[in-house]
Amino acid sequence: MKTSHHNKKSRKLSWFCIGLLAILGACNQPFDRMIPEREHTDSPDVAFGKTKVLYIIVDGARGTSVQNAQPANLKSLLPASIYSWNGISDIDASTNAASYATMLTGVKAGKHGIKSDDFSANHLAEFPVLFKRIKAADPALKTAVYTTSPLLKTNLSTDATLSQQLGDDAAVKSAVITDLEKDQSSLVVAQFSGVDVAGKSSGYDLSFPAYKAAILQFDGYVGEMIGALKKRPKYKEEKWLVVISSNKGGMFTLPPNENDNTIFSNTEVNTFTIFYNPAYTTRILTKPFLGTKFPGNFVRFSGDLKAVNAANDNSIYNFGESDFTIEIKVKKNALNFSYPSIVGKRRDWTHGDIGWNIFLEGPYWMLNARGNKNVTRQVKGADMPAGTWNSIAVVCVTKNAKRYIRTFTNGKFNIESEITDLGLFDNNFPVTIGKYPSNGAMDGYLSDVKIWKTAIPDATIAQFACDGYIDKGHPYYDYLISYWPMTDATGTSFKDEGIAKNDLILQGGTVTWQNLADLICSPPATNLTALVPGTVDIPAQIYSWLRVPRQESWLLDGRAWQDQ
Numbered sequence: 001m002k003t004s005h006h007n008k009k010s011r012k013l014s015w016f017c018i019g020l021l022a023i024l025g026a027c028n029q030p031f032d033r034m035i036p037e038r039e040h041t042d043s044p045d046v047a048f049g050k051t052k053v054l055y056i057i058v059d060g061a062r063g064t065s066v067q068n069a070q071p072a073n074l075k076s077l078l079p080a081s082i083y084s085w086n087g088i089s090d091i092d093a094s095t096n097a098a099s100y101a102t103m104l105t106g107v108k109a110g111k112h113g114i115k116s117d118d119f120s121a122n123h124l125a126e127f128p129v130l131f132k133r134i135k136a137a138d139p140a141l142k143t144a145v146y147t148t149s150p151l152l153k154t155n156l157s158t159d160a161t162l163s164q165q166l167g168d169d170a171a172v173k174s175a176v177i178t179d180l181e182k183d184q185s186s187l188v189v190a191q192f193s194g195v196d197v198a199g200k201s202s203g204y205d206l207s208f209p210a211y212k213a214a215i216l217q218f219d220g221y222v223g224e225m226i227g228a229l230k231k232r233p234k235y236k237e238e239k240w241l242v243v244i245s246s247n248k249g250g251m252f253t254l255p256p257n258e259n260d261n262t263i264f265s266n267t268e269v270n271t272f273t274i275f276y277n278p279a280y281t282t283r284i285l286t287k288p289f290l291g292t293k294f295p296g297n298f299v300r301f302s303g304d305l306k307a308v309n310a311a312n313d314n315s316i317y318n319f320g321e322s323d324f325t326i327e328i329k330v331k332k333n334a335l336n337f338s339y340p341s342i343v344g345k346r347r348d349w350t351h352g353d354i355g356w357n358i359f360l361e362g363p364y365w366m367l368n369a370r371g372n373k374n375v376t377r378q379v380k381g382a383d384m385p386a387g388t389w390n391s392i393a394v395v396c397v398t399k400n401a402k403r404y405i406r407t408f409t410n411g412k413f414n415i416e417s418e419i420t421d422l423g424l425f426d427n428n429f430p431v432t433i434g435k436y437p438s439n440g441a442m443d444g445y446l447s448d449v450k451i452w453k454t455a456i457p458d459a460t461i462a463q464f465a466c467d468g469y470i471d472k473g474h475p476y477y478d479y480l481i482s483y484w485p486m487t488d489a490t491g492t493s494f495k496d497e498g499i500a501k502n503d504l505i506l507q508g509g510t511v512t513w514q515n516l517a518d519l520i521c522s523p524p525a526t527n528l529t530a531l532v533p534g535t536v537d538i539p540a541q542i543y544s545w546l547r548v549p550r551q552e553s554w555l556l557d558g559r560a561w562q563d564q
Contacts, residue, residue, distance in 0.1 A: 051239045053542050054180075054229060055189045057103060058218055059096055060196025061246035063087055063272035065206050069215045073223035074244065077276040082561050084285040086264055087271040088529045089248040090536055094268070096196070097151045099247040099535065104129040104156050104189075106539030106556040119155045127555070130539045131159040134187065137548045142184050146175040147191040161185070169194040173221040177228040186546065190225070192218055196250070204250025204267060241545040242276040243538055260519050261387030262290050263528060273533040275541060275561060285561075288531040291519035294329070294389045294468045297489035298445040298516055301342075305509030306434030307486075307494055311502040316481060317345055318426035319396065321403075323455035327393045327465075328358065328433075329448040331518060335386045336362050340442035343433045343449060346370075346425075350438040355427045358394060360442055367394050367405060371422030379417045382409035389520035391448075391465040397455035406458075410521040411465030413458055433484075433494075435508060445516065447486040451498070454479040466521035489513055533561055 066074070067085035077083075090102040092109040101114040105127045109115060113123040131143045145157040146164050148171075157163040162185075166172050169192045176190045198214035206212045222244065229240060249270040259265045264287050299305075309317075328343050337360040346355020349368070356369040365381040384390040393408040396419070403422075407414040433449060435441055448468065456476055464474060470483060482498040492511050494504040522528075537558035543550050544560040 050237065051241070051546050052185070053187045053545055054176075054225070054240060054242045055187065055538070055542065056222065056225070056242070056244040057100070057189070057191040058195055058244070058246050059099075059191070059193045060199045060204065060248065060250045061215060061218070061272065062204055062249040062252070062267055063246065063270045065204065065211070066215055066246070066272045068206055069212055069219075071216060071219035071222075073219045073226065074274065076223075077226070077242070077244075077274055078284075079282050080276055080278050080280045082275040082280060082283045082285070082533070083273060084532045085272045086285070086287040086532050087245065087273040088263060088532060088534045089246070089269045089271045090534070091263070091266075091269050093248070093535075096149065096247060097155070100149070100152050100156055100191070101129075103245070103247060103535045103538055104131075106130065106536060106543075106554070106558045108536055108557050111555065111557065117151055119151075122155075124156075129156050129159060130542060131157065131161075131187075133543070133554070134546065134548060135159055141186040141546070143187040143189070144179050144185040145189045145191075146172045146179070147189075148172060148193045149191055152191055157189075160189075169218070169221060173224055176225050180225070180228045180232060183232070183234070187542065192221065194218060195246075199250040203252060205252045239279075239545075240277065241542070243274070243541065244276070245273040245533075245535060245538060246271040247535060260290055260522075262385075262519070262522055264290065271535060273535070273538070275533075283561075285532050288523070288528055290528070291388065291522035292466060292468075293517050294447075294520040295517040296447065296468070296485075296487035296515075297513050298331075298447055298487060299506065300444070300512050300514055301434045301441075301446055302443045303441050303509045304435045305506065305511070306432055306436075307484075307504035307506050308432050309430035309502050310493075310505045311430070311500070314345070314428060314430050315426075316500050316502075317431055317451060318424075319453065320424060320426060321398075322453060323395075323397050325393060325395045325450070325452040325454065325456040325461075326358065327391065327448070327450040327452075328446060329389050329391050329520065330360075330365070330384065331389045331445040331447075331516075332360070332384060332386045333443045337442055338440045340440040341432070341434070341436045342442060342446055343431070344436065345429055345431050346427060347429050348436055348438050352376075353427065353429075354425050355429060356425055357436065357439075358392070359439065365392055365409070367407065369405070369419065369422060369425050371419070371425045373421060373423035375422045377405075377417060377419055377422060379405045379407055379419075380415055381407045382412070382414045383524070384409065385522060385524065388518055388522040389445075389447075391521060393456070393461050393465065395455050395461065408458075408461050408465065411462035431482075431502075431504075433486075433504060445514075449482075449484045449486065450480060451482045452476060452479045453481050468520065534558065537561065 063085040090108045093099040093102045097117045098114045101112045107127045142161040144162040145160045153165040195214045198210045202208035202210040252267045341357045341359045344357030347353040363383040367379045370376040395406040402420045406416045482500045484494045486494045492506045496502045540558040540560045
């Protein structure tokens with residue numbers, strides 16, 4: 001049977017379509033809603049669709065305050081949104097100008113250079129705003145900015161197709177609605193300042209009626225803008241991403257029971273972010289696991305305060321050639337310190353005495369040890385955040401007739417260093433917790449000190465590091481020489497609950513007991529902020545949605561979020 005030219009052409013076209021679908025994926029797959037993040041080359045080849053973005057910025061709206069205000073219009077978007085009430089703004093962008101720059105460049109203040117409202121020393125030539133990137137990728141895409149801020153208008157929107165500074169939030173809302181009634185803009189940016197104005201005049205919390213009223217008024221504006229968006233004649237054919245985010249939070253002192261001393265209790269960087277599209281499935285990004293509570297009564301170590309082993313015979317803490325483990329929990333009231341000892345066994349560092357000390361240096365901790373072969377070595381631990389409890393451990397272990405020190409922070413291995421050449425660091429001096437004469441003083445709390453006459457294995461260190469107690473269920477309980485919980489609540493001594501029964505006597509300063517219930521083993525702030533949307537992520541999300549290839553040379557700090 002003879003095949004017509006038309007049928008041949010149809011088959012060729014069909015096979016081409018099948019091949020194209022194999023590359024792009026079937027219809028209605030996530031590709032249609034968002035290009036997955038991947039490595040891109042600097043190529044101008046890109047296929048633009050009818051994707052569009054409405055980007056709404058609200059100044060000074062604390063994420064948790066917005067959530068607790070129960071804003072009806074924002075809540076109505078959540079079933080089809082990726083969202084978080086615990087978002088984080090750029091911590092180095094403390095001004096509105098700096099925060100706008102982060103939200104429009106996709107890089108943090110350390111790169112874009114804007115710290116103050118005068119935009120001095122900016123690096124916008126190297127890290128331009130998204131309007132310039134979009135124009136370069138496709139000059140046909142129109143962008144519009146409606147703002148109350150002269151800073152945003154003058155310094156950050158010059159590459160937008162249309163940019164208007166308006167008198168108040170109501171005027172911004174009306175201008176956005178007028179824009180949405182037309183079929184022109186692929187990206188509409190709207191900035192609102194009323195919530196921030198209310199926060200500055202009253203306070204950034206719902207306990208101030210003016211702040212709550214401003215949040216609900218903004219929510220009303222959102223409702224009107226979303227209503228106008230959905231009335232567009234081609235709305236169902238278009239693919240609109242709605243982004244709503246605060247640029248930063250505002251100063252407010254949280255009640256003690258709400259303050260976990262992590263970045264999530266920093267009210268000035270607490271934001272909310274909503275990525276809405278009708279095709280999305282809901283995905284809430286809540287505050288991640290921050291650690292467990294470590295409650296108790298603790299002594300604040302500052303100045304010359306120290307706790308000294310009262311026993312006449314301190315030889316039980318001389319390990320000779322045996323393995324040993326030392327553990328202690330530390331809560332710093334500041335991030336950086338200059339060499340204060342937190343626990344040690346020697347006379348003093350200045351005399352080159354044989355012995356060891358665990359001390360603080362900068363944001364991290366360190367072991368200093370000197371043996372009878374006149375060799376000194378320092379073995380580093382890890383950085384520890386201020387305001388939360390951290391569990392640190394030093395393990396001396398023998399392997400193949402060589403001795404090693406291994407350090408751990410919050411149960412995680414840090415580093416190993418051979419110390420065979422040190423010899424022995426036994427001496428007749430007492431175990432001392434806190435101040436040594438020649439070294440700086442710390443400001444913080446110490447607790448849960450354990451000295452074992454064995455090397456605790458890595459897995460066991462990790463398993464028990466964040467516990468606030470120990471009992472006979474611990475597999476190495478029988479090797480525990482001394483255990484000072486240091487939660488006695490009263491008095492001027494710490495009871496030893498280990499086999500040595502050597503109590504520590506507090507001396508050298510005022511003894512003040514404080515009841516605390518802070519977290520222990522909190523993840524580093526850098527890890528935490530990566531688990532929730534940040535203001536720096538928004539440009540990457542918009543580029544992805546508009547199908548503008550993200551290029552490595554842009555050095556963006558943000559990421560795109562998926563709804564799955």
